[in-house]
Amino acid sequence: MSVLDEIIAGVVEDLEARRARRPLDDLVAAVATMAPALDPLPALRAPGLSVIAEVKRSSPSKGALAPIDDPAALAAEYAAGGAAAISVLTERRRFGGSLADLAAVRAAVPTPLLRKDFVVTEYQLWEGRAAGADLALLIVAALSQPQLVGLLGLAGQLGVTCLVEAHTADEVRRALDAGAALIGVNNRDLKTLDVDLSHFQELAELIPDGPVKVAESGILSVDDAARMRNAGADAVLVGELLVRSGDPRSAVAALRSLA
Numbered sequence: 001m002s003v004l005d006e007i008i009a010g011v012v013e014d015l016e017a018r019r020a021r022r023p024l025d026d027l028v029a030a031v032a033t034m035a036p037a038l039d040p041l042p043a044l045r046a047p048g049l050s051v052i053a054e055v056k057r058s059s060p061s062k063g064a065l066a067p068i069d070d071p072a073a074l075a076a077e078y079a080a081g082g083a084a085a086i087s088v089l090t091e092r093r094r095f096g097g098s099l100a101d102l103a104a105v106r107a108a109v110p111t112p113l114l115r116k117d118f119v120v121t122e123y124q125l126w127e128g129r130a131a132g133a134d135l136a137l138l139i140v141a142a143l144s145q146p147q148l149v150g151l152l153g154l155a156g157q158l159g160v161t162c163l164v165e166a167h168t169a170d171e172v173r174r175a176l177d178a179g180a181a182l183i184g185v186n187n188r189d190l191k192t193l194d195v196d197l198s199h200f201q202e203l204a205e206l207i208p209d210g211p212v213k214v215a216e217s218g219i220l221s222v223d224d225a226a227r228m229r230n231a232g233a234d235a236v237l238v239g240e241l242l243v244r245s246g247d248p249r250s251a252v253a254a255l256r257s258l259a
Contacts, residue, residue: 053078053085065239087116091118141165
């Protein structure tokens with residue numbers, strides 16, 4: 001069983017507990033009363049390098065990164081630094097996140113929010129939207145093609161933009177075939193958890209003009225971000241660098257300054 005398989009098994013177990021507490025009908029009713037989701041694509045397509053700044057306490061590869069007692073305050077610093085979107089980890093077991101974090105950040109900033117989790121069911125899309133998410137992560141490796149297409153379709157109905165994450169050339173092809181407008185290339189090998197920034201450089205060449213290209217994982221300095229920008233990234237998704245920086249507002253601004 002891969003690391004991804006192990007994480008998803010835990011996600012599904014936790015999901016069933018939440019589903020028992022809050023039926024889908026309750027989520028549908030809540031979403032019906034909400035204002036439309038924010039569209040992140042204009043900001044992500046803006047000149048220069050856009051930043052998706054992540055509220056991230058820990059990870060399977062690095063363990064604890066930062067305590068983040070006040071995710072809303074951190075998100076406000078990200079927004080002040082010019083983040084185009086803010087990613088909030090909601091997976092509990094490996095990343096220490098929660099939907100409560102997402103709701104707290106939603107109440108604090110007007111920036112488009114990505115629910116960063118392992119979405120494998122329609123319920124999770126409704127759940128994320130009800131908590132204030134404007135974007136959802138869909139990992140191609142975790143989904144069959146019919147699942148990917150179906151979740152993208154529901155997300156479209158909800159007004160939610162999907163960051164479709166690929167790790168291989170075949171997964172990039174699948175993301176394109178499914179009609180993804182926002183494609184992330186993860187530099188992390190899901191089997192070994194090793195990171196190689198050249199991964200984005202290789203796979204970005206397979207993505208035509210049109211979809212927004214996002215470089216994910218292993219971006220630990222402004223130089224790393226510049227390398228991704230030079231390889232064709234429209235945006236970078238950055239967590240560890242920002243939560244450990246001591247000055248997240250300035251750290252985001254430094255990334256944004258890259259042409």
